[in-house]
Amino acid sequence: MSSIIFRSFSTIHRHSLMASQSRIHVAIVGVGLVGSELVNQILAIPQQTSPFSLISLSNSTRTLTNPINPGSDWRSALAASKNKADLGALTKQLSDLVAQNKRVAIVDNTSSDHVAALYPEWLRNGFHVVTPNKKAYSGELSLFEDILESSKTSGGRFLYEATVGAGLPVINTLKEIVASGDKVVKIEGVFSGTMSYIFNEFSTGKPDGPDFSSVVAVAREKGYTEPHPADDLNGFDVARKLTILSRTISAFSNSPTNLPQLQSFKTVQTASLIPPALEGIPTGDDFISRLPEHDSEFAKLRTDASAEGQVLRFVGVVDAVNGQVKAGLEKYPVTHPFATSLGGSDNIVLFHTERYSPRPLIVQGAGAGAAVTAMGVLGDLLKL
Numbered sequence: 462m463s464s465i466i467f468r469s470f471s472t473i474h475r476h477s478l479m480a481s482q483s484r485i486h487v488a489i490v491g492v493g494l495v496g497s498e499l500v501n502q503i504l505a506i507p508q509q510t511s512p513f514s515l516i517s518l519s520n521s522t523r524t525l526t527n528p529i530n531p532g533s534d535w536r537s538a539l540a541a542s543k544n545k546a547d548l549g550a551l552t553k554q555l556s557d558l559v560a561q562n563k564r565v566a567i568v569d570n571t572s573s574d575h576v577a578a579l580y581p582e583w584l585r586n587g588f589h590v591v592t593p594n595k596k597a598y599s600g601e602l603s604l605f606e607d608i609l610e611s612s613k614t615s616g617g618r619f620l621y622e623a624t625v626g627a628g629l630p631v632i633n634t635l636k637e638i639v640a641s642g643d644k645v646v647k648i649e650g651v652f653s654g655t656m657s658y659i660f661n662e663f664s665t666g667k668p669d670g671p672d673f674s675s676v677v678a679v680a681r682e683k684g685y686t687e688p689h690p691a692d693d694l695n696g697f698d699v700a701r702k703l704t705i706l707s708r709t710i711s712a713f714s715n716s717p718t719n720l721p722q723l724q725s726f727k728t729v730q731t732a733s734l735i736p737p738a739l740e741g742i743p744t745g746d747d748f749i750s751r752l753p754e755h756d757s758e759f760a761k762l763r764t765d766a767s768a769e770g771q772v773l774r775f776v777g778v779v780d781a782v783n784g785q786v787k788a789g790l791e792k793y794p795v796t797h798p799f800a801t802s803l804g805g806s807d808n809i810v811l812f813h814t815e816r817y818s819p820r821p822l823i824v825q826g827a828g829a830g831a832a833v834t835a836m837g838v839l840g841d842l843l844k845l
C-alpha cells in the first residue's frame with residue numbers, strides 16, 4: 462500500500478518536475494484590458510500541469526520581473542515595482558534564458574507601433590512572439606517581410622490569431638485552407654466588433670432608435686473599441702484586418718493569387734465614418750464628447766436605409782480573384798444574414814474557396830472584448 466502511494470507520489474512529482482523544466486517562460490508586455498485578462502487566464506491553469514512560467518509583466522511605465530504565481534496581487538506588485546519599463550533590458554533578460562536552452566515567448570498586448578517594430582529582433586533572438594496587436598502585420602510591408610524572414614531563420618514562431626476576429630478561429634482556418642492547397646476566391650464579412658455592435662444596435666430596419674453617439678459610448682465601455690475609438694470608426698481597424706488576411710493568403714499559399722501586394726493598410730480602399738470636423742481629435746474622451754454634435758447625420762443614414770427596407774452594416778472584402786481589398790458602410794435587406802443573424806459584437810467571416818463552393822465556410826461569434834481576445838492569445842501560446 463505505502464509503496465503504491467510512494468510510486469504515485471513520485472510519478473506526480475516527476476511529471477511536475479518535467480513540466481516545470483520544459484515550461485515556456487512567458488513575458489507579457491501590456492497589461493490593459495486584454496493583457497490583464499490574459500494574466501488571469503494563464504494563472505487559472507492548474508500549476509502542476511501548466512506549460513507556462515509567467516516571468517515578467519510590463520506596462521508603459523513599469524516592469525515586474527519576479528515570477529508571477531496564482532493568488533499573487535500582481536497589479537499592486539507591478540504598480541509598486543521600482544523597475545522602469547525597459548524593453549531593451551527585457552530583451553537581454555530573455556536572451557539569457559534562450560542561451561540556457563529555455564523556451565521563451567513574449568506577448569505584446571499593446572497597440573504600439575514601437576513595440577511591434579521589435580518583433581524581428583525578438584524572433585531573431587529565438588523568442589516566440591504572440592500578439593493581438595495588428596500594427597506589425599498590417600503596417601509597412603518591410604516590417605511584415607522582416608517578421609516572416611526572421612521567424613524562418615530562427616525557428617521563433619510568430620502567432621497572431623487574435624488580430625482578426627479576436628478568439629474566433631479566423632487566421633488558423635485561413636492558414637489551413639491555403640496551406641492545404643485550397644484556393645481562396647473571396648473572404649467577406651463583418652470584421653469589427655465595435656462596428657458590429659454599433660450597427661446591430663443603431664440600425665435594425667426601423668426608421669428610429671438610439672443616438673449614434675450613445676451606442677459608440679457603450680461599445681467603448683464594453684471594451685470593444687481600440688484605445689482611441691476613432692481608430693474603429695475611421696475604418697482603419699477593418700483595413701488592418703483585411704491587410705492581415707490578404708498577406709496571410711500570400712504568405713501561406715502554394716500558388717500565386719491576384720491579390721495586390723499591399724504596401725500598408727493605408728492602401729486598402731476604406732470609407733471612414735468620422736465626420737470631417739472630428740478628424741484628428743487626440744484623445745478618445747474628447748472624441749466621444751464631441752460625437753453627439755453629429756447624431757443627426759447618422760440618423761439620416763438610418764432613416765434612408767429603413768425607407769428602402771434595408772439596414773446599415775460595415776463590411777470588408779478580400780477578393781482574391783479580382784484583386785480587390787476594400788471596407789465600407791453598406792446597405793443590406795432586413796432579411797439578409799448580416800441583418801438577422803448578428804448580435805452584440807459578433808463578427809462573421811465567410812470564406813468562399815474552390816472547395817467551399819457554392820456555400821462558404823462561415824465563422825461567427827463575438828469578435829471583440831477582453832475575455833475572447835485573451836482566449837485567442839492563450840490559444841496561440843498553447844500551440845507552442
Ligand SMILES: NC(=O)C1=CN([C@@H]2O[C@H](COP(=O)(O)OP(=O)(O)OC[C@H]3O[C@@H](n4cnc5c(N)ncnc54)[C@H](OP(=O)(O)O)[C@@H]3O)[C@@H](O)[C@H]2O)C=CC1
Pocket residue numbers: 490491492493494495496519520521522546570571572573575576593594595623624627654684685686687688828829830831834
Ligand atoms: N479589446 C478588444 O476587443 C481587442 C483588442 N485587440 C488588440 O489588443 C491590444 C490591446 O488592447 P487593449 O487591452 O484593449 O488596450 P489597453 O489600452 O487597455 O492596454 C494597452 C496596454 O499596453 C501598455 N502599453 C502601451 N504602450 C506600451 C509600451 N510602449 N510598452 C509597454 N506597455 C505599453 C499600456 O500601459 P499603460 O497602462 O501604462 O498605458 C496598457 O497596459 C490592442 O492591440 C488591440 O488592438 C485585438 C482584438 C480585440
Ligand SMILES: N[C@@H](CC=O)C(=O)O
Pocket residue numbers: 624625626627652653654655656685686687693698828829830
Ligand atoms: N476594436 C476592435 C477590437 C478587435 O480587434 C474591434 O472592434 O473589432
Ligand code: NA
Pocket residue numbers: 622623624625626627628629630631632837
Ligand atoms: Na481570431
